[in-house]
Amino acid sequence: MPRIPTSTYRLQLHGEFTFDDAKAIAPYLKELGISHVYCSPYLQAAPGSTHGYDVVDHEHVNEGLGGEEAHQRFCQRLRELDLGQVLDIVPNHMATGSMNRYWWDVLENGPASRYATWFDIDWQSPEIKLQGKVLIPVLGDQYGRVLAEGNIRIEWDRERFQLRYLDQRFPLSPRSLATVLMRTARQMRDDTLGFLADSLARLPAPDLNDPALVQDRHRDKNAVYGLLKRLCVEKPELMQAIEATLSSINADIDALDEILDQQNYRLAYWRTADQELGYRRFFDINTLVGVRVERQHVFDATHYRIFQWLDQGVLDGVRTDHPDGLRDPQQYFARLRARAPKAWIIGEKILEDGEFLRENWPIDGTSGYDFLNVCNSVLVYDVGLRKLSDIYAEFTGRNESYDAMTHDKKLNVEQEALGSDVNRLANLFVEICEMHRNERDFTRAEIRRAIREVAACFSVYRTYVVAERNEITEEDRREIVSAVTRAKEQRTDIDARLFDFIGDVLMLNERGGRESEFLLRFQQFTSPVMAKGVEDTVFYCFNRMIGLNEVGGSPATNGITLKEFHDYCRHMLATHPLTMVSLTTHDTKRCDDVRARLATLSEIPEKWLAACTRWTRLNEPLKVNRSPDRNTEYFLYQTLVGAWPISEKRLQAYMEKATREAKEQTSWTQQNKEFEEGLRTFLQKLLQSTEFLADLEAFVLEVKEAGQTNSLAQSLLHYTAPGVPDTFQGGELWDFRLLDPDNRSPVDYGMRQSMLNQLKGGLTPEEILERADTGMPKLWLTYKALHLRREHPEWFLAEAEYTPLFATGPKAEHIIAFTRARHVLTLVPRWRLILGDDWARTSFEIPAGRWRNVLTDELVHGGMTSIEELLQRFPVALLVLDSE
Incomplete structure (x- = not known):
């Protein structure tokens, strides 16, 4: 069980x-x-x-x-x-390549493959050259040039024939192999080899709708290959003759081109993937093919x-x-x-602001990005965030709104990296319009533009409308109507009736086989548009406060209230009490302690502005070719504060990835060597500047302790809020790693075991805090909270009641508190820099009973208690109702 x-x-x-x-x-x-x-x-x-x-x-x-x-x-x-x-x-999805025998079989046999039904491939492309073929965009240059350079060859290892391009290999279709064998048979005057060649040439070409014939073809093909292998063993001279034939073909570009044209795939220049790829991918990664x-x-x-x-x-x-x-x-x-x-x-499931997991999905919850962002948002200071908006605009000279940037970046991604996906949708919608006389005169070009616009106007990853179940929720309907309405406002040059017709198909007002297919494909499409356009682009361009730029986050918002935090927790307990809750994952843009420290900037916007002004003036002479630009520089200074100390190697790798993801000064596909070299030089000089480093370290020292308090606060919320907490590898200590591959760096478990042994040896809270730089306080909190959960799951899981609690007094807004199952009380502070060390007579009413703080082993009795007393020995409090 x-x-x-x-x-x-x-x-x-x-x-x-x-x-x-x-x-x-x-x-x-x-x-x-x-x-x-x-x-x-x-x-x-x-x-x-x-x-x-x-x-x-x-x-x-x-x-x-x-x-x-x-x-x-x-x-x-x-x-x-x-x-x-x-x-x-x-x-x-699955990865392509020769190790994937299912994909290899598809490339070898095309629509006649036993596994053609496995992959989301459009075999009926409107491009005649691609009908019945899979585009393989791997070549470093135009096909003809690569062929002329001799970089494509047919090879035979006496077990199987294959095509080789540099270090990549591809199968040969059986019918094309008939050409090689027949040419050899005539030269050697070998009737048996000629018979085998004819047998391959006569193999039927069934499609995926005739599975019985597909299996017969596979049987016959293998029988021919087996006979060929036996024949070559019996007549070794045939092996040498076949190899000689291959050498001759490889030396003859026209002959080689003729055989390549007979394949079930088309090798092409890698840039063709943006517009002509005929299979669904994972986002824009050509080597990850969609599985049906x-x-x-x-x-x-x-x-x-x-x-x-x-x-x-x-x-x-x-x-x-x-x-x-x-x-x-x-x-x-x-x-x-x-x-x-x-x-x-x-x-x-990535949920956007205000969106919740569908309650009719028979699963226990999400992987926790929603909690991560709620937790992040309740710890930032709303007034300071508004000031940071002005500071960001002043520093960078950029006034573009987050929503406008999101819309534009989505469109850019659709036009470039996801262009082939748009084309597949447009081709299908052209067919739909042809069947409706009122819409048949819409052109392919305007249909393509309209599809891009509607997708760019979605505010969530996708909808979940299913025609065959007649299933559409009001939530989905509202999102589609909103997207279509915004699209019509954005593109007044496109006939509004086209947008309305797209909306009708998406909302099941227009039905049919093609309409249903378009609906399902479109819903699969809006997700990568959001992911690539926002997560992997906007989150590196909109840099007001990068700690909020997380998957499913809302970087332009100004945090949430205590009530909103508690409402979220109660909703999760009522709907998905066993959901995963996370602070860091393998996909987060930065680990939890980086965000915890960055959150403090919202408390000191004026000091942050002064620091950025000093650093910009000080570092201007270090720039080469005016690189980095002001937006990248602002992103960099936040990264340094959040992740300090950081090595030059880590910083160089991260900034290269961040700027290429931003796609403003450089990108993965069109690298601006001048900008990138200037940035590398700037970073190198920056980390050699004793004056800058002294100033940076002084600033980090000012926010360091508050960042640690934020870390302990979000960690305790994470371990006691509704759901099942996940700890990302190594995250039980302070974790200042950035996005992958940085967050996959080795974890020193020997050190962690040693520190845990010391904690179990009986360190006092004061001794633990004295070792704060090592991460000891976070390890202590993690250890105590996890053991409490394991020993008393009934206090935290499905039936464990969640009750918000509120402090009273001048600093009441600085406290987040709640009880679980009336046996566990969580209390954490926020906005520590604004708070200072003065709780100003702020107090808290502890429910009746005798409670023990498991982090300090102190006993506390129910009733009104000062916050200062509760947090005197440790920055956060975890109380358990004492049964003794």
Whole structure:
């Protein structure tokens, strides 16, 4: 029977941290108080994968992590320690490449492949050159030039024929192989080889709608290949002749081109992917192809091992990656729940401000970005954020609103990186318009522009309308109406009736097979538009206060009130009490302690402005080619304050990635070498400037302690609010890492074990705080909170009541407090820099009874108590009703 976690600990597995490494730290995690180890995906991934989301084989455990035997050792150790396990799974996509035998089969056989139904491929492209073919955009230059340079060749290892481009390999279609064999047969006058060549040439070309003929073709193909292998063993001279034929073809560009034209794929210049790719991807990553998991046989095949592990008790739950990429997320989760009715199922659903997880989804909650942003927002100071808006505009000279920037960046992403996705939608909508006489004269060009505009005007990741179930909620209807209305306002040059017609299709007012297909594809499309346009672009361009620039966050808002925080917690308890709550994930833009420190800037906007003014004046002589620009410089200074101390190597890598993601001065596809070299030189000189570093360190010292208090505050909220808290690997100490790959850097578990041993040895709160720089206070809080959860799950899980509490007095707004199940009381401060050390007679009424602060071991009796007394020995308080 699966067990619901009381807490999880995320481990990022890769070649440098394998199953055996995870096994070695399992006793430490048990001692820390964790109930479940939460692993990154570990089914077989592409060679060298550092994250596991590029799965190539759902049947086997990743050999790069130690394979099946190491996995068994790891799972056995967890069982011995009574630790549960949760696994991150990837249903939306697979990695392409030769290790993916399903994809390889599709490239070899095209629509006649046994696995053509597995992938979201448009075989009927309006481009004649791509009909029945998959575009493979891997070439470094135009196809003809690459061919002329001799970088494409046919090879044969005497087991299989394949096409090679540099270090990449692709299969040869059986029919094209007939050309090679027939040419050799005629030269050698070998009738048997000629017969085999004819057999390959006559293989039928069924499509995915004729599965029986597909299987017959596969049988016949393998029989021919088997006979060819036997023939070559019997007649070794044929092997040499075939190799000679291949050499001749490789030396003849026209002959090689003719064989390439017979393939079920088209090798092309990598830039063609933006406009002509014929398959759905994960966002804009060409090497991650969309999987048709909505088809039952694909679902069964790709989840076989997952369900096996759930049935065996190896897993207690799963976290499902990117459900918004699926054609029908609710159907997917219903199948998952039906097959694993007691499992803990979490979906990585990104919720925008004010949006909540659909209550009809049969899962336990999200992966916690919603909590992260609520927690972040309640700790920033609203008045200061408004002042930071003015400071940002003054410093950078930019007055563009966040909403306007979001709209424009989404459009840019749609026109460039996601252009092929737009074209696929436009092609389908042209067909729809052709069937309606009132709309048939809309041109492909204006349809394409209208689709981009509507998608750019969505304020959420996607809607969940399903025609076959006649399913549309009022929430979805409002979002579609709003998006269409805004689109018409933005593009008055486009006939408003076209926007209305798109809206009618999206809201089921116009129905039909093509209409339903367009609706489902469009809903899959708006998610990457939001992710690439906002998360991976705007969040590096709109830099008012970068600590708010998190997945699902609202960077332009001015925080939330205590009431809004408590309303959110009560809503989650009522709807998804077992949701995951997170502060840092493998996808966050910066770890929790960076955000905690940055939040303090909202309390001291004037001092921040003065510091930025000094630093800009001081560092102006360090600039080369006027790089960086003011917006990048403002982003940089916040990064330095939030993540200090940071090495030049880490900072250089981060700033390169951040500026390329911003796509303003440079990008991944069009790198501005002059800007990037200027930025690298600036960073190098900056970290050698003793005057600047002294000033920076003095500023960081001023906010450091308040940042630590924020960290402890959000950590305690995280461990006691409704939901199941996840600790990201290494995050039990201060964590100043930035986005990946920085957050996958090695974690020193030996040091953490040593520090935990010291804590268990009986350090006083004062001694713990004296060692604050080591992260000891955060480790202490984590240890005590996790053990409390594990020992008393009934105080925190589904039925555990949540009651907001409020302080009284001049500084009442500085306190966040609540009880759980009437047995646990959480109390944390906020806005510590504004507060200073004066609580000004602010007090708090503790519910009746005798309470023990588990962080200080002090006893407190119910009644009115001063906040100063409650927080005298430790920055936050965790009280438990004492039964003695």
